[in-house]
Amino acid sequence: MRTLCTSLATAETGSAVTLEGWVHRRRELARVTFLVVRDRSGLAQVVLPPGTPVPPEETTVRVTGTATANAQAPGGVEVTDAVVELLTEPAETPPAELWRPSLDVSLPVLLDHAPVLWRHPAQKARWELAAASLRGFRATLDGLGFTEVATPKIVESATETGSSVFEVDWFGRPAYLAQSPQFYKQQLVGVFERVYEVGPVFRAEPHDTVRHLAEYRSLDVELGFVRDHRDVLAVLREVLAGMVEEVASADEAVERTGARVPVVPAEIPVIHFADALTLVGAPADEPDLAPEHERALGAWALAEHGSDFLAVEGYPMAKRPFYTHPQPDDERWSNSFDLLFRGLELVTGGQRLHRASAYDAAIRARGEDPADYLAYLQAFRHGMPPHGGFAIGLERWIGRLVETANVREVTLFPRDLHRLAP
Amino acid sequence: MRTLCTSLATAETGSAVTLEGWVHRRRELARVTFLVVRDRSGLAQVVLPPGTPVPPEETTVRVTGTATANAQAPGGVEVTDAVVELLTEPAETPPAELWRPSLDVSLPVLLDHAPVLWRHPAQKARWELAAASLRGFRATLDGLGFTEVATPKIVESATETGSSVFEVDWFGRPAYLAQSPQFYKQQLVGVFERVYEVGPVFRAEPHDTVRHLAEYRSLDVELGFVRDHRDVLAVLREVLAGMVEEVASADEAVERTGARVPVVPAEIPVIHFADALTLVGAPADEPDLAPEHERALGAWALAEHGSDFLAVEGYPMAKRPFYTHPQPDDERWSNSFDLLFRGLELVTGGQRLHRASAYDAAIRARGEDPADYLAYLQAFRHGMPPHGGFAIGLERWIGRLVETANVREVTLFPRDLHRLAP
Missing domain, CATH: 3.30.930.10 (Bira Bifunctional Protein; Domain 2)
Structure with a gap:
C-alpha cells in the first residue's frame, strides 16, 4: 500500500511504509545519505543505509522502509531502513536542478525542456x-x-x-x-x-x-x-x-x-x-x-x-x-x-x-x-x-x-x- | 424581476410575474388563446386576453401578468392578464414543430437545422x-x-x-x-x-x-x-x-x-x-x-x-x-x-x-x-x-x-x- 509523501506525516512511527515517486534530491553526507522523494502530493525525506547505491535525480523509485519521527524532516516524519527499488533505468541529468528553490533558466531553455x-x-x-x-x-x-x-x-x-x-x-x-x-x-x-x-x-x-x-x-x-x-x-x-x-x-x-x-x-x-x-x-x-x-x-x-x-x-x-x-x-x-x-x-x-x-x-x-x-x-x-x-x-x-x-x-x-x- | 418558467409553480397566487423566453406553442381556441413559453428551466402556460396579437412560435417574448392557480397548467400555476412584449421581430416558421413530443425529422434535416x-x-x-x-x-x-x-x-x-x-x-x-x-x-x-x-x-x-x-x-x-x-x-x-x-x-x-x-x-x-x-x-x-x-x-x-x-x-x-x-x-x-x-x-x-x-x-x-x-x-x-x-x-x-x-x-x-x- 503506497503512502503519499505528504501523508507520511500522519504515518504511525515504527510502521512499514512504501513511497513511490521521483528522486527529487540526493544529499550524500559523510556518514549518511538522504533522498528527497517527490510525488504528486509533495516531498518526503528518506535516510539511506550506508553503502546503498544512490539513484540520480529524477529517477522513479519505490522506497520501502520505516516511518520514523524526525523534527527536521518535512512533516516531522522520515523513512529509515530504506530499501530503494528503481522503477526505470537511472534518469539522465535534468537540464536544470529541479530541487533548487527557483528555476533559474532562460525562456528558450524553459520551453525547449x-x-x-x-x-x-x-x-x-x-x-x-x-x-x-x-x-x-x-x-x-x-x-x-x-x-x-x-x-x-x-x-x-x-x-x-x-x-x-x-x-x-x-x-x-x-x-x-x-x-x-x-x-x-x-x-x-x-x-x-x-x-x-x-x-x-x-x-x-x-x-x-x-x-x-x-x-x-x-x-x-x-x-x-x-x-x-x-x-x-x-x-x-x-x-x-x-x-x-x-x-x-x-x-x-x-x-x-x-x-x-x-x-x-x-x-x-x-x-x-x-x-x-x-x-x-x-x-x-x-x-x-x-x-x-x-x-x-x-x-x-x-x-x-x-x-x-x-x-x-x-x-x-x-x-x-x-x-x-x-x-x-x-x-x-x-x-x-x-x-x-x-x-x-x-x-x-x-x-x-x-x-x-x-x-x-x-x-x-x-x-x-x-x-x-x-x-x-x-x-x-x-x-x-x-x-x-x-x-x-x-x-x-x-x-x-x-x-x-x-x-x-x-x-x-x-x-x-x-x-x-x- | 424575471421568474423562470418552472419557478412559476411556487409563485404566490395573485402576484405579478414576468416570464422571458421563447413562444414554444400557441393554441388559439374559440374563446381563449394559450401561449406556452419556454426558457432554460422548462415550460409555462400563459392565458392571453381576447384580441391579443399572437406571436409566432420561437419568437422571444417578455410576458408580464398575474400568477393564477390552474390545476391543468404545468406546475399548477399559469399567467393570466398577460401582456406580451416581443423582444425581436416575429420568428420565421421553424423547420419542424418544436412543441410536438418528438422531433420526427430525417438526419440531414436535423443536422442542417x-x-x-x-x-x-x-x-x-x-x-x-x-x-x-x-x-x-x-x-x-x-x-x-x-x-x-x-x-x-x-x-x-x-x-x-x-x-x-x-x-x-x-x-x-x-x-x-x-x-x-x-x-x-x-x-x-x-x-x-x-x-x-x-x-x-x-x-x-x-x-x-x-x-x-x-x-x-x-x-x-x-x-x-x-x-x-x-x-x-x-x-x-x-x-x-x-x-x-x-x-x-x-x-x-x-x-x-x-x-x-x-x-x-x-x-x-x-x-x-x-x-x-x-x-x-x-x-x-x-x-x-x-x-x-x-x-x-x-x-x-x-x-x-x-x-x-x-x-x-x-x-x-x-x-x-x-x-x-x-x-x-x-x-x-x-x-x-x-x-x-x-x-x-x-x-x-x-x-x-x-x-x-x-x-x-x-x-x-x-x-x-x-x-x-x-x-x-x-x-x-x-x-x-x-x-x-x-x-x-x-x-x-x-x-x-x-x-x-x-x-x-x-x-x-x-x-x-x-x-x-x-
Whole structure:
C-alpha cells in the first residue's frame, strides 16, 4: 500500500511504509545519505543505509522502509531502513536542478525542456492555479444555470472576426481553425439560454509579443435575456470571484508561485472608453487603447477604486466585430467592454445584436452578403433573445496572477509564430 | 424581476410575474388563446386576453401578468392578464414543430437545422446528459488527485498513432491537428502524476459510418505508478460511476431522452482478447474485433455478468500503437484494453511503456528513428513511472446512453467527411 509523501506525516512511527515517486534530491553526507522523494502530493525525506547505491535525480523509485519521527524532516516524519527499488533505468541529468528553490533558466531553455522543467514545484504550481481557476469557472457557471457545450474547432469560413486564420486541408478542400466559438455559442443561447465552453482557439496573427499565443485556452460564456452589457459584466464578476476563490484555496500553489491573489470587488468599477481616453491623455479620436494606456488605467483603478479590475465600456463600434450591439443613445459607441486585470486586457465581452434584421444590415454595411452567413443567421431568423457574453484568456489570467513577464511561462506547451514543439 | 418558467409553480397566487423566453406553442381556441413559453428551466402556460396579437412560435417574448392557480397548467400555476412584449421581430416558421413530443425529422434535416432543432426539449436533453457526464468525469478525477491539463491541438509531426491527420498551414509550414493528447498526457504524468483533459481530437480517416466523426470530444486520463492496465481499468470504473451518477441526477433529461442509465458494476468484467475470439467463434489469428463481435460480446457480458460494460484485455501487440506495454508473460499480447458499452467500443486504454530504452527499441522496430521523437522521449530519459491511461469518446457515450443509431444525432455540430456546416 503506497503512502503519499505528504501523508507520511500522519504515518504511525515504527510502521512499514512504501513511497513511490521521483528522486527529487540526493544529499550524500559523510556518514549518511538522504533522498528527497517527490510525488504528486509533495516531498518526503528518506535516510539511506550506508553503502546503498544512490539513484540520480529524477529517477522513479519505490522506497520501502520505516516511518520514523524526525523534527527536521518535512512533516516531522522520515523513512529509515530504506530499501530503494528503481522503477526505470537511472534518469539522465535534468537540464536544470529541479530541487533548487527557483528555476533559474532562460525562456528558450524553459520551453525547449518543458516536459522536464514543468516538474519544478514552483513551475508546476503555476499550472495548478490554472486548474483551480477552471474549477472555479465551471462551478460558478453550473450554479448559475449554464450548460457546458462543445463547438467545432474546424469551420467552413474565415469570416468571423477578421483576425487571421489557419487554413486546414479538410479532405481536399479548404477549412479553417476556429478563432473563437463566438458564432456557435450565440446559436446555442437559442437552445440552452446560458452556455459556456473551455477550449482551444487559434489565431494566425503573426504577433511576436509577450502576451500573444497562436493557440490558447478561451473560457467562453454567453447568456440570453440580458438588458445590456452590464448584465454580462455582472456574471463576469461572479465568475472571477469563483475563480479567485478556488485559486485562494490552492494555498500551497499560491505560496510556491508567489501569486498575488486579487480581491474581486462586489461591483467591478466601470469607465467609459471616451473617459478612459481623457484620463490617459490620449486624443479623443483614438480608436483603441494601447498597452501603456491599459497600464495607466490599471494604476488608476487601483488608486481610485482599490481594484485590480477595471471594465472599460463603450469601445468605438468601428473597432468591434459586426455582431456588437451599439450603445442605444449614441451609436458611435458600443455596448461592449474590455476587462483590465492589473493593467492588461484579460476579457473581452459585451452585448450582441439579436434581431435578424440588424444582422442583415450589419453584414451589408461591411460590403458582405448575409447569404454567406446562412448557418449562423438561422438562429436569429428563428427567434433569439437579447444576449451577450465574454471570453477570458486562461494563460493571460495566470500570467497576471503570478506576474510573469511572458505568457509562454505559464502555458504548458506554447504555440507561436516560431514554436511548434515540444 | 424575471421568474423562470418552472419557478412559476411556487409563485404566490395573485402576484405579478414576468416570464422571458421563447413562444414554444400557441393554441388559439374559440374563446381563449394559450401561449406556452419556454426558457432554460422548462415550460409555462400563459392565458392571453381576447384580441391579443399572437406571436409566432420561437419568437422571444417578455410576458408580464398575474400568477393564477390552474390545476391543468404545468406546475399548477399559469399567467393570466398577460401582456406580451416581443423582444425581436416575429420568428420565421421553424423547420419542424418544436412543441410536438418528438422531433420526427430525417438526419440531414436535423443536422442542417441544428441551431434551431436542438431547441426541441427531447433533443436538448441529450446534450444535457453530455454536460452532466462531463461534470461527473471531472468531479471524480478531481477527487482522486488528478490535475486538469491543456495540451496543444497543433503538432509538429503526424507520427503518433498512424491514423490519418489533417494538415494545417502554420505560418507557411506544414503542421498537423492532434489526433489525441496521448504524447502530451504521458509527458505530463512526469509532472503531475495524474492528469486529465477534455478536448477536441481530429481524425482524417475517411470513415463514413454511424460511429465515426472527424472531430470529437475525447475525455483523456493518464496516471503514474500503476502496476499494470488493471489499475487503469479500476480508475476507469470510478470515472464511469461518477459520470453515471451525474447523468442519473439529471432526471428530467433522462426522462425526456428515454436514456437507459446503466449500473456500473463494482468491478468491470474482463475477458482476454484470445478468449473473446473463441467466444464469438472467430479465428484465433484475427487481429481485431469486428463490430458484430463487439455486439456479441456485449450480449454475453449482459447475460453472463449482468453488466452493460465489458473490458477486453490483451489486444495483439501488432494492432496497438508502439507505446503500448506488452503482456509480461506473453509478448504477443498487450497490457491494453477496450471497454465495450452495450456492445460498442467506448474506451481504449492500457499500460504504456515507461523505460526510455523500451521506446527506442519500439520506435526502431517500426523502422523509425528515436531522434524523430526527441521532444516526446525527453520525459522518459529524465525518469517516468510505470503508467497508463484511457480515452472515452463523449459522443459515443451519449449515443449508447440514449440508444441512437448515429453518433451525429448527439453531437451539437458534427464534422465528418461531408459536413463542415453549420
